[in-house]
Amino acid sequence: MYHPSEMFSQYGGSYPLRPPPPPGAGYPQSQAPQYEAFRYPDIDAAPKLDSFFPSLEPSGRLLPPAPGLPYGSSQALPPGPPPSARLPSGVRMSLENGELWKKFSSVGTEMIITKAGRRMFPQLKVSVTGLDPEAKYLLLVDVLPVGGSRYKWHSKRWEASGKAELPPPDRVYIHPDSPASGAHWMRQPVSFHRLKLTNNTLDPHGHLIVHSMHRYQPRVHVIGAGGRRGAGGGCASFTFPETQFLTVTAYQNPQITQLKIESNPFAKGFRENGMNSKREREARIKRKIKANECETDVGESESKKGPCDSTLTEEMPLDHQQPPPPLLPHPSCSFYPTAGTNPSGAEAYVQHPAAFHGLQGAPSPYSSPGQEMTAPPPSPTAKSPLEPSDFRAMLPTSWNSLDIIPFLGGPEPPDASPFPPFKFSFTPYPPTARVYGPPTSYPGSQPPML
């Protein structure tokens, strides 16, 4: 026996799902050129995963937007697709560290993003139930832009500030254990702690790309990937309202900083008693300055002065403790579950994963009429069914030139269950008027719903 993570440890990166949108009417034309660099001209625009989930009707391929996402209520949300017979209808997911997330969301969760990629904290940690123990599944995470606005920290609160920027290249993070059996996923909570966010649109490491000062909603997908009993196909997507966050390059809300320091073990050094605490840092700086002075002095008159006295460990007075800023209004998140929501508060859409990112065939918000992507002919190199150890071959050959390839290296798994062809293609995302409508959904520039 072997552990799935040993087989597919290379799948821990993130993968582009769609090409960057062409400039459309809803976007500032001035920003259009920057996306040329992220266009994948050879990307298969055919329905994603069609061969992966052949039994699903096209009508079931739409992944509805997260209900209540303030992308513009004027657009009627399409009805949720009927549950797929291929994915157990009882699939449920709960957020393991929901309490921690709620702590953060009560003050407005901020996530640091860097060029090199920064982990999320709190991390996404979920429990899944209701899977077929013997069927194979992939677990993915992506982030949805929320709010259609850029935000700024003003007067100790977040305010909408202009239109959101063009969406960055879309990527998903595939859990390193994927694909694994339902039993594996249900055995213990699934952590996405290795997921990283970056603001580098040319990121070569496969991290999820986001814009700074924007709001996002993480989304977890469970995708059936076949198995010994032939189960496979279908997708269940889950979102947790408390996991919405704002991206920043430096923390704005000191309460968030404090919460992170208190909760994140990696930031332990910044706690009050840590060597990196404010007190210690200031003491260090003072010692350093003093030492420099001493060196200078020694250099000037070595023999005239005694050894440098660096006994400057006396406690530096703490900065005047400012009272914590008032809390943001309680989150008035509109991201509430709709009918069919599981008791955990997550929404589940059991559907064809081809619709990860929008309505197939729907007008693209990025393209002018007549710019619809067309489905290319099926790849002649596609194998079906695949050899047991050839999961990589399930990816479209057109992905060879994409940045996912570096993350697919590694030894071949010694054995694996046969999977149906694994094909992604791109569909327009997000649907028209959802993301980039004016920030009027925040009357009076209310703080974002966090």
Added chain:
DNA sequence: TCATCTCGCACGTTTGAACCGG
């Protein structure tokens, strides 16, 4: 001038190889 971003720093945690004894 201002808001935002980048980078280097110091410190703590994690991870895995090396070592040791049973």
Added chain:
DNA sequence: ACCGGTTCAAACGTGCGAGATG
């Protein structure tokens, strides 16, 4: 030769703050 426990160093993950950028 194998196994389990310990040690240690390198890699990695943090927030901070100064300086750069637009």
